[in-house]
Amino acid sequence: MTENELAHMNENTSTKSSIPENGQPPKKTGVYLCRCGGNIGDLVDLQSIADSLKENKDVLVNIQDYLCSGAGQEKIKSDIEKGKVDRVVIGSCSPKLHLETFRGMAKKAGLNPNLLEITNIREQASWVHDKEGINPKVKGLIKGAVARIGSIEPLVPLEKKLVNRTLVVGGGIAGITTALELADAHEVILIEKLPFLGGHMIGLSKTFPTLDCSQCILTPKMVAVHNHPNITMFTQTEVADVRGSPGDYSITLRHSPRYVDIEKCINCGACARKCTTGAIFLPFAQAVPQAYMIDMSKCKNCGACVKVCPRDAIDLDAKEKTSSVSVGAVAIATGFEPIDPSFIEEYNYPAPNLLTAVEFEEMLSAKSKTGMRLQKADGSFPSRVAFVLCAGSRDFTGKGRKHCSKVCCIYSQKQAQLVRKMKDEAEAWIFYIDMRSAGRRFEEFYHHTQEKGVNYVRGKVAEIIPKQDGALMVQYEDTNLGRKGRELFDMVVLCPALIPSAGTKELADKLGVPIGDDGFIEEKHVKLDPVNTLNQSVFAAGCVLGPKDIHDSVTEGISAAHKVSQFLGKGMILIPPEKPMILECNGCGECVKACPYNALNLENGKAVLSPLACTGCGICVPACPIKGIEIRNYTRNQYKAQLKAILSEEPGVIVFIDPYAYAAADIAGVNRRQYSSLVRFVNVPSIHILDADVVNAAFEYGATGVMLIEGTTDEKLVSHSDELYKKLKKETRKHKKPLRYSHIETAQYEKLTDLLNVFAAQAGAKAQKKNKKETESEE
């Protein structure tokens, strides 16, 4: 445990959670079912479900059109306030959407929010099944929820002090904006992988639609970052490791050597003048930080630069270093990279004078190696330039990327304008599929570019053939004129698909943030929570959320800063109270060994929990040889009661699912991916809470099969999954029913539904066979 964590525990932790004080049995459970317009009501016969529940005298049932509406919430609130109900089960859309809404309402009405739970009958029922089999499924799930809620303890979330410091990963325009916006109120650490700030924007020439110079508007911001007293900036630095929990992370940074001390270097250039190989250099004139660096692949280690440096700033033996920082929030702004177009074999990239748009921009930018002159490989000016859009994007063949890279239509027109401006007789051609210029000032820009005499050809380029003399032959189809054509160009610029920069997935995994099937970071809500992630202390901005222009990246940077500030401003973070309770302990230490987060320790021969280090995964539960550990509100008995009720309606397939995979099931619902209505999800904090006790109970109560679906990418858990699966398989073998384990990341919802269908069919077939056998033997 870090010192920081200890301090939190001692000073700021309140562990108010406890067993109900009065110890009185619950009065009545209110079950509220939502028609959701027709979204649920059209498929599920809610009335018949309500009628069957009424047989239970301790249950009060109510059906509403829209439970989330003011009127719907008011009904529940008044029932609680009048003392009619003291436990609530809601059958509606996913808890990911409205659990907080309803729990907020319950709190206002004086009910412990924990005593309200949601059963998902929309994304995981009415949106993914047709009428067949849906009623018994929903009826079972609701009965399961009722059985469960009766024994739920009213816990109070734990509080933990937040570290008031933010790590911003990525020093492009999105990261710079986030850092600057935050820095007036909070401490910021900004790290950048490259030796200088500015990201892709510093490699741009003029920026659309105003054509102002990119470095002119960016340099002041980079200098501001450098000079800000609240920002600590590290270049050539990446995230190596993440420890701790939301609100209190200890992050290890890896610093690659620059061989020149940034603090000492005064930029005099004496070293570069002495160097015979050009190994020591300033990245470019406006680079921030303003310090030289060494390319070791060119360095001969002669030491001339070391001798000549008046400030002793050079250390040729510098090694990679690591350091550790303590932060409460992380903002991911790692941006994009262009796809390597060489996979498009018919374009023959790379070849002389065949560039990507990023290379074209750089030639005319602060980073230019040609003195900001547009030139061909032989140094001459290209008089005929072609721009080829959608190189690798909008591609559904499986070879490229499906998404539109959004900015190419406008920047290619800007580049075409620049070419026309440089030389009047220069020709610029744009080959496009659709010209997309949505948004303020962009259609005007499109119109303006046409007026500048740029040629537009609507059609995808079929082939680019480099000629011996450096010219490039472009074969294309002009779909407006309905003819094929070929043209020779001096230069061809490919506008490549913009994809998440290398390492995005690794970083996201370390921070426990899901990414989409396109590789970009998944937002908490696509429309309504665009810079939050599913991890409450991790935020994102800029192109790591999808391709976008400078304006939108800046907007997201500002938004992310606001969201971080709001998060840190509370000073405290609430953490779920569902932690292990140690009921009996013989001091064997098995749970201490099993816990991957060092949350359990032996003190005076007994296991003791550090609640703030605990993630509530439950891996300690099956580890205890005397079954002395249970997770609050996820106890074995609670699971058994829930399973018995779910399966009391009709046999089905029980699918234990963790929160990450649960999100995948929700996405499947949103996309209306149909699957078997025999599937019944049961939420687990992680699949590692399960032991043979619970799985055997599921089989005994009539499950035809059991699946464990895990979505977390936390290696500390996933590395134990195979072992768990093998153990469970062995210990549940007597039932001769199928048990399966699968890893499904949030983005893989299609894989999830395919798996569910296959498994449900297999389990069904096996059950049928078994039944037949039994009837035969009876006869």
Added chain:
Amino acid sequence: MKYSYYPGCAQHGTAVDYRKSVEAVFRSLGIELEEVKNWNCCGALHVPDMTVRAALSARTLASSKGLDMATPCNLCYSNLMRANAALEEGSLKTRVNEALTVKYDGNTKPKHLLEVIVKDYGLTKLAEKVKKPLKIKAVPYYGCLLTRPENKFDSPENPKSLDNLIASLGAEPVKYYYKTKCCGGPILITNEDLALELARDLLIMAKDSGADCMVVTCPMCHLQLDAKQKAVEKKYNIKLDMPIIYFTQLMGLAMGFTCDELGMGKHLVPCDKLIAKIGR
């Protein structure tokens, strides 16, 4: 290694030099090619009726005796592949089999000789057979039909197998962007002007690349690029002098066969300079 062998018409006609080199090289590598008895024309490019064309190939494929069927000609290869794909449709298969005495089950796998060498035999093993590495630059020219229809063997846009074969013989495959462009051979009779233009583009690109020869895998390409090269030179008033040799001849030269054993004397564009450079 044993294959049933479908030589196609050219091996018994215009491309006897190809046949000579195939026989010499494959015998030396220990690859047995058993010629299909009583084989017929593959239909080349001149049978527009799908049923007839599929039936022609099906008749040949049915006589494979359960072996994979090797062929030296891109056109034959493409037709055999296309027939197999077409016969996946059950009704066509029934119709075709009604016409055949020996029925075809659709399971014979056609293989071009290049695939046999590169995939089945292996280039590492081939490199061990090289007596004298060829210090020359060569154009890998695949032609338009070797990789079409798309197959698992090589990429239809930028195939690499012949490049790799050339490299394994010690020669340098030059970067050549017209690897799979049409040579013009199939339209020589119907549109000679265009056919010569296409051949000109290929040959100029080859000449400009600084190559000593062009390596081909198809007797039709060979005919067009070798036999019609004089016509191209005359029509466009250019000098080309680009030897066109079969990949099996190139292999033979590296493996130490004499020019005579490989039929090197049959070329219309003389190979003297090339042979001298190789040192034979």
